[in-house]
Amino acid sequence: MELNAALLDGVRTILGAPTDLNACLNAHGLYNTEQFVLRLSPEVHRRMAAIPAGIVQGLDADDLQAYSTYLHETIHWWQHVGSTIGLMLSLSYPSQAHANSGHLRRLIEQIGPRKSLLRWVELNAPTGGSPTTAGGLANIVVNNYFDIEFFRMLVTSPSLLSQAVEHRMFESIGHSHFIAYANAILILKSTLGAEFDVVDDPTMWKEPFEALRSKRATGYYFGSDVIASPIGAHHIFEGQARFAQLQFLHFASSKGLNWDRIRAAGMLHGIYGEAFETFLRLAHLEWPESVDDPIVALFLLVCDVAMNSGAGFPMPLRDFTTFIEDVDPGMRFIFLCRVIATQRMDLGTAIRDYSREEYIAASDALTRPLLIDPPLTVAETVSNWHGDSGAIRSLMAEYDTFAYDPRNLPVRLLVSHFVAFNRDKLSKPEFFCWPGAYMAGARVSVEGSALLERNLAPFLDKPDDTGIYPRSMAGRDQATVQVAFDRFYAANVIYDMTRQWIVRDGQFQYDYRSLSSSGTDVELKGFADRHFEMVYGVYPDAFEIL
Numbered sequence: 001m002e003l004n005a006a007l008l009d010g011v012r013t014i015l016g017a018p019t020d021l022n023a024c025l026n027a028h029g030l031y032n033t034e035q036f037v038l039r040l041s042p043e044v045h046r047r048m049a050a051i052p053a054g055i056v057q058g059l060d061a062d063d064l065q066a067y068s069t070y071l072h073e074t075i076h077w078w079q080h081v082g083s084t085i086g087l088m089l090s091l092s093y094p095s096q097a098h099a100n101s102g103h104l105r106r107l108i109e110q111i112g113p114r115k116s117l118l119r120w121v122e123l124n125a126p127t128g129g130s131p132t133t134a135g136g137l138a139n140i141v142v143n144n145y146f147d148i149e150f151f152r153m154l155v156t157s158p159s160l161l162s163q164a165v166e167h168r169m170f171e172s173i174g175h176s177h178f179i180a181y182a183n184a185i186l187i188l189k190s191t192l193g194a195e196f197d198v199v200d201d202p203t204m205w206k207e208p209f210e211a212l213r214s215k216r217a218t219g220y221y222f223g224s225d226v227i228a229s230p231i232g233a234h235h236i237f238e239g240q241a242r243f244a245q246l247q248f249l250h251f252a253s254s255k256g257l258n259w260d261r262i263r264a265a266g267m268l269h270g271i272y273g274e275a276f277e278t279f280l281r282l283a284h285l286e287w288p289e290s291v292d293d294p295i296v297a298l299f300l301l302v303c304d305v306a307m308n309s310g311a312g313f314p315m316p317l318r319d320f321t322t323f324i325e326d327v328d329p330g331m332r333f334i335f336l337c338r339v340i341a342t343q344r345m346d347l348g349t350a351i352r353d354y355s356r357e358e359y360i361a362a363s364d365a366l367t368r369p370l371l372i373d374p375p376l377t378v379a380e381t382v383s384n385w386h387g388d389s390g391a392i393r394s395l396m397a398e399y400d401t402f403a404y405d406p407r408n409l410p411v412r413l414l415v416s417h418f419v420a421f422n423r424d425k426l427s428k429p430e431f432f433c434w435p436g437a438y439m440a441g442a443r444v445s446v447e448g449s450a451l452l453e454r455n456l457a458p459f460l461d462k463p464d465d466t467g468i469y470p471r472s473m474a475g476r477d478q479a480t481v482q483v484a485f486d487r488f489y490a491a492n493v494i495y496d497m498t499r500q501w502i503v504r505d506g507q508f509q510y511d512y513r514s515l516s517s518s519g520t521d522v523e524l525k526g527f528a529d530r531h532f533e534m535v536y537g538v539y540p541d542a543f544e545i546l
């Protein structure tokens with residue numbers, strides 16, 4: 001197969017929200033992690049529009065490459081709503097608003113509408129104070145924001161560690177991870193209600209983490225020495241998506257894709273190959289002979305395990321002293337590679353059939369020496385919520401129709417997709433670990449097509465305008481889907497406006513063109529301002545800019 005660079009996705013930053021969300025011309029695919037939208041280039045859109053839904057065989061080379069890009073970006077959706085670290089990252093964005101909403105309303109009463117709060121703190125209360133005072137309250141808001149921001153930064157890109165450590169708001173890695181996890185779980189509990197009692201109450205974690213800080217346990221106190229993994233979730237996410245994409249192209253071309261063509265097309269450049277190269281180096285494995293070599297299959301499994309910690313969520317947090325290593329995907333990735341190098345070199349040849357039995361055996365072999373939960377146990381725990389929690393049963397009824405309760409709708413939508421994904425993963429883990437092997441070639445099946453269809457990203461862009469649109473979903477009323485979409489992005493606007501209020505100097509910015517291809521700038525500003533006022537009781541134009 002001759003690779004066509006015009007149909008293959010380009011390098012981009014997985015963390016940052018782009019300034020616009022229209023079909024991008026300089027990157028062929030993008031799953032945006034703050035707007036929760038899958039984007040494709042116009043050419044990929046055009047080709048995908050002509051391809052029937054589901055898993056399709058008999059496509060020409062260019063259509064296969066366009067489809068592989070679609071698969072690559074769909075995997076990013078799976079990562080962010082299907083894996084535990086992905087869900088924590090996805091919830092970290094709304095967490096920065098939800099964790100502070102009550103504090104922000106009280107601050108308006110005490111100091112009036114001032115922007116930014118970071119600037120106000122620097123000018124009026126740099127040393128904090130009692131939470132009963134405006135200065136203490138404002139410091140809590142700013143610190144909550146930055147603690148969660150540091151978590152997102154360090155989990156995804158550990159190379160930014162020095163920037164975090166040097167920031168005056170940084171406490172410690174353990175503290176940032178604790179605050180991010182605790183607030184994500186508290187959002188779930190407040191959204192789903194008292195019946196959602198199947199996970200830890202993170203308010204009970206405060207004392208053990210404070211004890212670790214008092215004991216000056218490494219990673220848990222201010223000024224502690226810190227160790228950064230050479231890779232983070234960004235590398236793992238892109239590596240997993242890229243090598244699954246390569247396997248799809250390999251099997252779809254009757255195994256006609258070789259490493260020389262892959263390298264010539266730049267498909268292993270930079271972030272796309274770094275996790276795999278790190279895996280080979282730490283696991284003491286040689287570069288594989290082909291794309292369907294068992295070593296590639298093992299790498300994809302290591303990515304799966306690294307992304308799916310059970311510690312603290314969805315399982316109880318049993319050992320607070322190893323919390324950082326237990327939940328950080330980069331650290332987990334390193335430890336898994338060391339297990340291979342020191343104890344289980346046989347795993348390098350173990351996965352040949354991409355079977356459920358191989359998935360279970362290899363994941364158990366990887367996790368048992370580390371005393372961590374295998375990913376299928378995590379998926380089973382989440383799947384069991386349906387029988388254990390009335391709140392989850394109600395939520396999944398909303399998922400089935402897309403008629404979501406408007407209260408905290410983005411949280412409800414993300415968590416329902418997390419449950420649905422893990423339910424499907426429990427039934428067919430090999431499909432989600434090695435999708436390229438199941439979406440092309442001899443393993444294509446009706447079951448696989450149904451699994452793909454159920455787990456597609458719900459929101460997409462279009463090739464010919466600036467908007468985002470809900471995908472047409474079989475069995476769901478499109479008008480109902482549209483209502484959920486509108487409410488989802490109305491809340492998303494509030495998250496962005498809240499972020500601006502806390503940390504961005506200057507006037508509010510209204511970069512929401514993606515939400516309407518026909519609305520004027522004045523109409524979009526009015527939309528954002530009205531929703532902001534409904535939440536906080538003050539109009540953005542009333543803010544004093546510091």
